[in-house]
Amino acid sequence: MTLYALQNLTVEIAGNQLVQDVSLEVEAGQCTAIIGASGSGKSLTCLTPFGLNSGSAIGSMMLDGIDLSNATAAEMRSARSQLTGFVFQQPMTALTPHLTVGAQLREAGAQGGFAFTRSDMIQKLERVGLSRADEKLDQFPHRLSGGERQRVLIAAAIAHNPKLLIADEPTSALDAALRSEIMHLLDELRAEHGLGMLLVSHDLASVEGHADQLIVMDQGSVVESGPVAEVIANPKQDYTKRLIAATPRLEEPPPVLSDTGEIVLETSDICVEFPKPGWRRGKVRAIEDANITVRQGEALAIVGGSGSGKSTLGRAIAGIGPVTSGSIFWENELLPERRNRSLSMRALIQPVFQDPVASLDPQWKVSDIVAEPLINLRSEILKPDRIIKVQQVLNEVGLGDEYHDRSPTSLSGGQAQRVAIARAIVADSHMLVLDEATSALDPLVGAEILKLLAQLQREKDLSIIFITHDIAAARRLCHRIVVLDEGHIVEAGNMGDVLQNPQNETTKKLLAVS
Amino acid sequence: MKSLLHPSHWPLWVVIALIAAALLLPFILPWTYDQIDWDAVRAPAFTGSHLLGTDEIGRDRLARLAAGTRVTIMVAIAAALVSLIVGITWGATAGWVGGKVDEAMMRFVDALYALPFMFIVILLMVIFGRSILLVFVGIGLVEWLTMARVVRGQVMALKQRPFILAAEAAGTKPLTIVIKHILPNIAGVALAYLMLTVPQVVMVESFLSFLGLGVQEPLTSLGILVKEGADDMDVAPLGLLLPGGVLVLILVCLTVEGERLRDTYS
Numbered sequence: 002m003t004l005y006a007l008q009n010l011t012v013e014i015a016g017n018q019l020v021q022d023v024s025l026e027v028e029a030g031q032c033t034a035i036i037g038a039s040g041s042g043k044s045l046t047c048l049t050p051f052g053l054n055s056g057s058a059i060g061s062m063m064l065d066g067i068d069l070s071n072a073t074a075a076e077m078r079s080a081r082s083q084l085t086g087f088v089f090q091q092p093m094t095a096l097t098p099h100l101t102v103g104a105q106l107r108e109a110g111a112q113g114g115f116a117f118t119r120s121d122m123i124q125k126l127e128r129v130g131l132s133r134a135d136e137k138l139d140q141f142p143h144r145l146s147g148g149e150r151q152r153v154l155i156a157a158a159i160a161h162n163p164k165l166l167i168a169d170e171p172t173s174a175l176d177a178a179l180r181s182e183i184m185h186l187l188d189e190l191r192a193e194h195g196l197g198m199l200l201v202s203h204d205l206a207s208v209e210g211h212a213d214q215l216i217v218m219d220q221g222s223v224v225e226s227g228p229v230a231e232v233i234a235n236p237k238q239d240y241t242k243r244l245i246a247a248t249p250r251l252e253e254p255p256p257v258l259s260d261t262g263e264i265v266l267e268t269s270d271i272c273v274e275f276p277k278p279g280w281r282r283g284k285v286r287a288i289e290d291a292n293i294t295v296r297q298g299e300a301l302a303i304v305g306g307s308g309s310g311k312s313t314l315g316r317a318i319a320g321i322g323p324v325t326s327g328s329i330f331w332e333n334e335l336l337p338e339r340r341n342r343s344l345s346m347r348a349l350i351q352p353v354f355q356d357p358v359a360s361l362d363p364q365w366k367v368s369d370i371v372a373e374p375l376i377n378l379r380s381e382i383l384k385p386d387r388i389i390k391v392q393q394v395l396n397e398v399g400l401g402d403e404y405h406d407r408s409p410t411s412l413s414g415g416q417a418q419r420v421a422i423a424r425a426i427v428a429d430s431h432m433l434v435l436d437e438a439t440s441a442l443d444p445l446v447g448a449e450i451l452k453l454l455a456q457l458q459r460e461k462d463l464s465i466i467f468i469t470h471d472i473a474a475a476r477r478l479c480h481r482i483v484v485l486d487e488g489h490i491v492e493a494g495n496m497g498d499v500l501q502n503p504q505n506e507t508t509k510k511l512l513a514v515s
Numbered sequence: 516m517k518s519l520l521h522p523s524h525w526p527l528w529v530v531i532a533l534i535a536a537a538l539l540l541p542f543i544l545p546w547t548y549d550q551i552d553w554d555a556v557r558a559p560a561f562t563g564s565h566l567l568g569t570d571e572i573g574r575d576r577l578a579r580l581a582a583g584t585r586v587t588i589m590v591a592i593a594a595a596l597v598s599l600i601v602g603i604t605w606g607a608t609a610g611w612v613g614g615k616v617d618e619a620m621m622r623f624v625d626a627l628y629a630l631p632f633m634f635i636v637i638l639l640m641v642i643f644g645r646s647i648l649l650v651f652v653g654i655g656l657v658e659w660l661t662m663a664r665v666v667r668g669q670v671m672a673l674k675q676r677p678f679i680l681a682a683e684a685a686g687t688k689p690l691t692i693v694i695k696h697i698l699p700n701i702a703g704v705a706l707a708y709l710m711l712t713v714p715q716v717v718m719v720e721s722f723l724s725f726l727g728l729g730v731q732e733p734l735t736s737l738g739i740l741v742k743e744g745a746d747d748m749d750v751a752p753l754g755l756l757l758p759g760g761v762l763v764l765i766l767v768c769l770t771v772e773g774e775r776l777r778d779t780y781s
Contacts, residue, residue, distance in 0.1 A: 316680075319684060320684065321680045321683050321684050340689075344686045347684060347685075347686045348686070350684075351684055351685075352680065352681060352684050354677035354680070354681070355677075356677060359676050359677050359678065360676075360677035360678050360680075360681055361678055361681075362678045362682075362696050362699075362700070363700065364696075364699040364700055373682065373685045373687060374684075374685035374686065377685055377686030377687055377688075378685065378686045421681070424681065424685070428685070
């Protein structure tokens with residue numbers, strides 16, 4: 002039975018047509034997924050028919066026999082409050098901060114005309130997998146972790162027994178292990194209540210295996226649609242093909258990687274401690290006894306969930322974070338800590354960060370940003386040569402002359418990450434530390450950045466430390482892998498060996514979710 | 516900066532026009548602010564060459580209004596500059612260094628906040644005598660506290676941003692990072708708070724002058740003019756309404772502009 006159907010939906014905001022001619026159907030008990038890059042209009046398609054943003058929707062929109070396009074205000078309200086439940090991307094901002102979890106649930110029930118007792122609510126929270134539900138009822142959203150908040154949000158979204166669940170990037174703000182748990186929870190609930198689900202995501206991998214129908218959107222229009230397995234196995238449109246090729250998957254054949262040379266970087270027993278936040282005494286060990294080696298021209302993946310200490314380790318090696326004890330050697334020469342590193346030592350290892358826009362000073366021009374390391378680290382290069390060098394490096398990362406005078410705020414995420422990479426390699430560094438360098442980017446753009454990195458590695462014989470939570474993405478670039486859990490290295494080895502025969506529970510878990 | 520020319524920044528233009536008028540009027544008017552016209556004491560408006568009349572001892576109202584505006588604006592700008600320089604230096608140092616230094620510096624700020632400011636200024640006046648310089652110093656010393664707090668918060672937030680880490684990795688020295696990366700990025704917020712500081716200073720100066728603690732006769736300020744006008748308001752309401760009107764106009768315009776800038780930058 003078709004629960005929700007859009008026919009030729011067009012969304013206009015302030016005279017601009019942002020979504021054109023989208024048609025989709027959600028069957029009861031099934032899941033329809035919309036996939037697309039940011040700005041492709043997928044969220045607008047979901048929210049506008051319910052009047053949840055400023056756009057106006059034109060077209061036929063049928064929800065369970067009600068025509069939303071000419072519904073009265075009362076009908077619209079009942080469609081929103083009783084027939085539909087919403088799960089949003091940011092669980093922190095989607096929960097009202099001054100209401101306890103119990104109050105949120107009671108409110109969610111009230112919109113469907115239910116008056117929940119305490120035991121009802123405990124039951125609902127336990128159903129979405131929240132432990133110690135009784136305690137949590139009296140807590141405020143900021144006391145819960147990201148995963149717990151998302152569970153509360155889901156509990157509130159289905160509290161009034163809706164028929165349709167709209168999930169707008171429900172897992173994008175969570176780390177990989179939580180992602181699959183939440184997706185499985187949504188699957189179970191769907192089967193249990195016969196819910197129809199409309200799922201929005203930018204990540205093809207997280208939709209596969211959970212959705213029945215797939216709709217691929219690009220620039221406001223539907224590019225391709227059909228059953229998920231069929232579309233992925235046999236994509237017809239060029240955009241879909243590129244999107245599928247760009248999404249790293251563990252089943253794909255192993256990539257051909259460049260040869261590696263001598264060991265260049267070696268760490269011995271690195272420990273990093275932070276003081277506990279607030280007034281509490283004591284310290285938190287973020288990294289304990291980490292020993293890693295990296296060869297010339299080799300890419301090493303450091304993989305772990307959020308809070309595993311992988312970024313801390315990367316920063317310690319790059320000399321931009323603290324080291325409590327232990328030592329780092331570069332070609333058997335000791336690298337001192339942070340501010341004590343000489344300029345020539347700094348030039349060896351350069352970092353690239355997750356958020357490309359935040360890693361560029363918004364007040365500077367692109368060419369100045371790239372020139373900064375040259376001025377400090379290669380002060381022997383005179384100004385005319387410097388300008389040529391900057392130009393050359395920007396060309397190497399695929400940015401033409403027209404980008405030199407642009408400000409970072411006018412760049413897209415992918416372009417900004419290219420500038421960040423240019424800055425990292427301009428002073429002839431030997432190693433890059435990439436901290437989730439592709440995680441914040443759309444899959445297509447991320448795949449291009451990975452390709453660029455592989456190419457630079459071949460051309461310049463660079464060593465790379467690739468910090469990520471996504472093993473499938475790391476596999477495209479890296480020779481070896483180190484798995485971190487709560488600050489300890491729990492597994493290390495060649496990429497192929499570890500993937501085929503994982504020894505540690507953490508590794509198995511991470512593999513299961515990517 | 517170019518965007519300040521946009522018509523939506525009208526409050527700024529009103530203030531600039533007022534300042535320009537206050538600066539230019541002495542060259543045009545036949546009377547100076549302390550000159551007494553014995554033939555026209557308490558003259559109503561448009562009497563001879565006295566466009567807005569004269570006060571109770573025969574001084575030209577328009578000339579005195581211009582002089583008062585000049586003094587008030589001067590005090591405001593000087594105090595705002597002190598607050599800008601001290602506040603940014605203090606706040607940026609505390610925010611950048613962090614840890615115990617930050618604690619100590621910010622507790623000092625808290626301690627100063629706790630002191631009754633008016634009481635201190637009155638004490639200063641009593642000890643060192645009345646002088647316009649003391650008004651500058653006294654007001655400036657207090658107004659930098661908010662600026663320091665705002666700047667510290669901004670610097671601490673910026674310090675976590677990856678581009679600062681990238682600059683460190685690029686071998687940029689800490690002082691250079693602060694000057695080239697941090698300060699340009701807090702300039703917008705600092706400017707906005709500066710705009711909000713100026714009306715506060717104008718208020719404080721007028722209040723001190725109203726109490727008789729500010730600038731000294733025959734030099735005048737908007738606060739003194741309001742006080743004199745208030746004494747005489749049943750006979751010559753113009754003496755209260757004119758300086759009061761100018762004061763309100765300056766305060767409202769600067770506050771509106773400041774709030775707008777603050778909304779844009781923070």
